[in-house]
Amino acid sequence: MSLHKNQQLSQDLTLTRRHLFQRIGSGVGGIALASLFRESGLGLSASLADSSALGQPGLDIAQRHFAPRAKNVIYIHMVGAPSHLDLFDYKPELQKRNGQLCPDEFFKGKQLAFIRQQPSLLGTPSKKEFAFTRCGQSGIRISNLLPHLQQVADEITFNRATFTDQFNHAPAQMMMLSGFQRFGRPSIGSWTSYGLGSENKNLPSFVVLVTGQVLGAGNSAWGSGFLPTVHQGVEFRSKGDPVLFLSNPNGIEAEARKRTVDAINELNQRQLLNLQDPEIATRIDQYELAYRMQSSVPELMEIESESKQTHAMYGTTPGKSSFANNCLLARRLVERGVRFVQLFDQGWDMHNSVANRLPTKCKQVDRPIAALINDLKQRGMLDDTLVIWSSEFGRTPMGQGDVKAANVGRDHHKEAFTTWMAGGGVKKGFVYGKSDELGYGVAEDPMHVHDFNATIMHLLGIDHEQLTFKYQGRPYRLTDIGGVVAEKIIA
């Protein structure tokens, strides 16, 4: 950039920079140094840190609240809520009492999404396919529906007493992903981007990959709320342009695009010299970056270059849109320094035929998730990459519909469900929290959504109470007014 050759202008920018640091000294939120540059509305990031809105400078480790255990996050969110009772939380007592009317306190005075009459208990089918096997050194029980995940059980911490406040999809998704049941709050990926910035100058700091339809919370699930919009998740799509508007229009190829970007920047440069508005300097950088993204993003999405073994391990097919492909892409993104990768997979809302449908869904995700954990481990990336499995809530230990019928399902359940984490500083082969013997409520070590999120932030080296943003006269944070870090799961 010839911008930096202009001595006079550089000096001016330095002055503005000092002004900014004064602001930081007065402590807004205290931490988000990277963000203050952008928040200032001066768009100085480009000139100051030789970076851009996308390639934000990260915080020095010393600037974080704690020593970070994880650098990056791969967050898998199972939309619709899988039946944790049939996958992770073995309940022999529930199987024993299968078909009995549920205790009154499970139904009376409770709100359930679909169940309208006192339901009966529904145990996991007593078939080998559904059996729970003790796995690895840790001996943690995982359903045979997830044979590959069973192989990596010793890498995982299961939170079996996770609970939330909402039992409807959209509000519960927002609760899980933004800490509030309502629209308009920043998502966890945005908070992370805001707090830590990105290490890649050519890619966004927060990338979203979706299989199936978009969840009920819509774009809000990865929105930036009142945070600067540079922190919103950018969806990399498997159909059409991987990033919206990435490819050149018909009749304009890369060479022509280069010429047009050069012409735009040359004219913008003249404006910059004339008006001395630093925002123009940022825009010039953004055009350069956009041009680079036109090759860096397709390169990233191009998984053909991966080895045969890798494809076999993940079960990926280049060119297809699948959850497996997204898992592999997640690894490629993290490899390139993308801070927060979030995978959404639709199709877990099994109000009916849970026994028929769960195996199909498990087949889609089991191999790739285990492959992702193994792959990260082999590459030495698992130690600083936190892999997360969550859903907006769990499913009822009571059947929805006739428990004797093949098409019986399970309803939404917020009182207790299972999430898990692997890598990134959590214990290996560990179970945290316990649900009661029928899997209805929490028995030990409850983990509210806010605790879950506080723990994730902690692992990234962030004090969830300190990472705040003032909006409408009030400092907001991811965990609202709650959140206790689950120290016990930290290795």
Next chain:
Amino acid sequence: MLYLAKLFSIAGLVCIALQTGTCGDEIDFDKQIKPIIDSRCAECHGLTSREGGLRFTSRDDAMVELDSGEIAIVSGDPQSGSLVSRISSREPAEMMPPEGERLTREEIALIVKWIEEGAKWPERSVSKHWSYVAPVRPVLPAMVSSERLRNEIDYFVAKRLAVQGLGLSNDASNAQALRRVSLALTGLPPEVEVVKEYLKNPSEKRFEQFVDSCLDSPAYGERWATPWLDAARYADSNGYQADQIRESWAYRDWVIRSINQDQPFDQFTLEQLAGDLLPNATEAQRIATGFHRTVTCNVEAGVHPEENRVNQVFDRVNTTGTVFLGTTLECCQCHNHKYDPFSQEEYFKLFSFFNNTPVEVKLTSGVSYDFYGPKMDLSVDEKIRLKRDSLTSELNALKQKKERVGIAARERLEELKSDLATEVKNKINWTPLKILNFSTNSGESHRILNDQSVLVGGSLPGTSRYTVEVANELPLVTAVRIEALTHEELPGTGPGRGDVERPNFILSELVVSAGPSETSGKDGFEVVALDNAFADFSQKNWEVAKAIDGDQKTGWAIAQQFFKNHWAAFGFKTPLKLSGAQGRIRFLLDQNYGRGRTIGRFRLLATSDDITTLGISDEIKNILMLPELNKAQRKKLDEFLNTSQPELLKLQTEIATVQKKLAALKPPTTLVMQEMDKPRETFKLNRGDYLNPGKKVGSGVPAVLHSWNSELPNNRLGLAKWMVDIRNPLLARVAVNRWWTSFFGRGLMASGEDFGTQSDPASHPKLLDWLAVELMESGWSRKHIHKLIVMSSTFRQTSQSNPKLNSRDPQNRLLSRGPRFRMPAEMIRDNALAISGLLSTKMGGPPVMPFQPDNIWRTVGRNGPKWNAAKDEDRFRRGVYVIWRRAAPYPSFVNFDAPDRAACVIERPRSNTPLQALTLLNDQAFVEMAVALAFTVVSHSSEAGELRAQLAYAMQRCVARIPESEEIDVLEKLYEAELNRFSGDRVAVDALLDNNRVVAGGGMAELTPVERGHLAALSVVCNVLLNLDETINY
């Protein structure tokens, strides 16, 4: 026991007080109590913090009900309030302060005595936060008058600058001034010709005329509606799961119209809050109340209607606070405001004004909820009324015809009855047909299973036709049967292939033909006529007979009954007799719905038995046997006849079509507020939880603001009138600040959504107050204030900066130069459409769908709408008319910081990202505009032929000023390179132009190859021009 102990200790403290000689004189609050509070309590219970709802900032504050329900101080009775027991306690969970040293016994004794004496707290002029005191018009700063001080605004700004040793910058150039004013007021650039004309003879008077023409333009309302609609969280969908479309665009049009008519801002406010309650409310006044019906609404199956309603009322209270009072009330849902002087009880007093509208979700069937609540029909014009009349008579004719056909069908019922009597004999034997050959026209793979079922796999095409040939050995075939079967390899087990969640299939059309045996070597299949159809289950509107009605658009489907086997049987009009020992039957299964809704596994069977009674449910059989039918039974029977007889079904479809047309002509509706006859009682909700009501509250307004006039009605209208009272310290300030923000890119108050105690101070507090008073005294005229702003020197300064300004006023808070910032999303679109010559000026009406990439709208749930990009002028309408779906707003707007409109937004952030660059470079919408601009330029007669003139004209359309020669050089260089490329690459020319033909009407067809090359190269240049920082800034 503990409590008693405390009592004793308090009694003891009084004795101490006596002993220490503090008993005699009355306690002096300032000398004896205040220092204790300040040092021991204020950190958590003071001006900046209000833990537990308590703060010691005034006598009233110290005596309100706390979040816990306790009261800290009860005058004269130290034992009733919780204060004394808390400061005396040594229980860790109880004691105050919670950490640090305990209060001494003497200190406690003083407090006890002070409370006994009535907790006297001298009224002093505790200065209220400035924004809660009504503004008074400030005197103008003393300045030596000069030409630079065009109006009052300039006095305040110049004075502030002078303090910093700065002054107002020079005026921007005339062309730039016109462009800035035009964009600021109308959201559109000035026409090149208008600028040209003005430059010939510029003057202050002509500038004012130009300003007036902008204020009078209908585009003014369209531009200024956008920020208001952000605040009003207006959108065209419900939000949440499924996010269905709703109809309330009449409200959006009302906003545009009101702004264009310069409806006084107080009336504008009043009508939106309570237009429905005005005496003899007009249609427009009722439409205005759509303001509070824009709230999101959850219709998920598990929704609790009351919870949804309470959340909506919360939103109404909070939005009212933010939009009209610049006040964040949300905190008080759960507890007294931590910082600002609002209590939880006051919150619910406001809540009660909004608590009297009906529930807005309704259980419509089973577990399905629908969006509900008060709507009104909009009035329609005469032409539409006539059209409706003619359709109605057509409908009646069809109905009569159906009646006649129905009579004939009913005659057959007699036969049915006798068939039924012998039904026992009619046990139907179905023989599976052996598959000879299966083929598909869409490339799927298949396997034939042992039971002669076909399992389809492999690729999943959108639509498919299966052709199946089977062997038949039945001497007589009266009917065939298709079984759609589940299989574990199918998504969700099927029987359809397209979707794990909803494995539906749609059999659009079945054609059966019969032919000679395979060995005969002859071909010659003949179509067999099918005359009735039965199925174990049909989806509503997808009845099985639609698979044999000859219409590819209709068909048989099985939705909601997924994951199980289904069958459909089809009777032959004439039984098929086998001529030899074996014959063949060919089945064509057309599945044209799209999205892979095809059958995953099926089996074919045939029978020689009579199937007439097959599809008759027990319910219908019982009805048939009855001597007389009631209304409901007759309806059931009709339904049965309609769905099994193709002819009746066809009529039914025609009727449905006409009904659809009629529905399309139904007057549009809009959402309005409507009070229930019997108001609800309002309770303080503990912790904001609707299941946890506390004490009952009446209606009322916050005490810190202006008082309630007792003559006002005790309802929403009263609240609205209170709101627009000129004693309201906030309404005018908040409004002028919001406008200022739109003009200058930042407000006089930087936090436009919050004027509370935590807000940053205003940059020009006196100017803010001056403008607020001016607004009220001008009869609340928005246009008056806008005109003052754009006529000021402050607004007309050049936006050129320099090192001195960058260091002394880096963010231009002091307004040392003209505003310069990136346009909001909609303006970027509108500006580019106008520049390119494509802009449609059509106003109002239902929202439009311009171009957007595929796969943006994909959410789960019922009735998800589809995006159909407009091909007509709607493609080029202004951004304010683009449909706003909350789960997935228009993507190029999102990239330019548009909110999702799920909640009130006062100020959009303004980012600068590579995604914006990609949008302007590559979004088909902007590419179309580039080509259109090129076309406009070559069609512009005066510049025809001369390249540099054409380039200059194109650039002038973008930035209004006359471009410099060096700038044209850059464009020319690019043009030459592109022309060179295109002349060697006709395919690229065609690719660029033909993909964007839509923009040039028929005009492009007449161009020669050379002209096409020129146009293509020019289009690339125009793509550059539409991307310039200057083009998207003002």
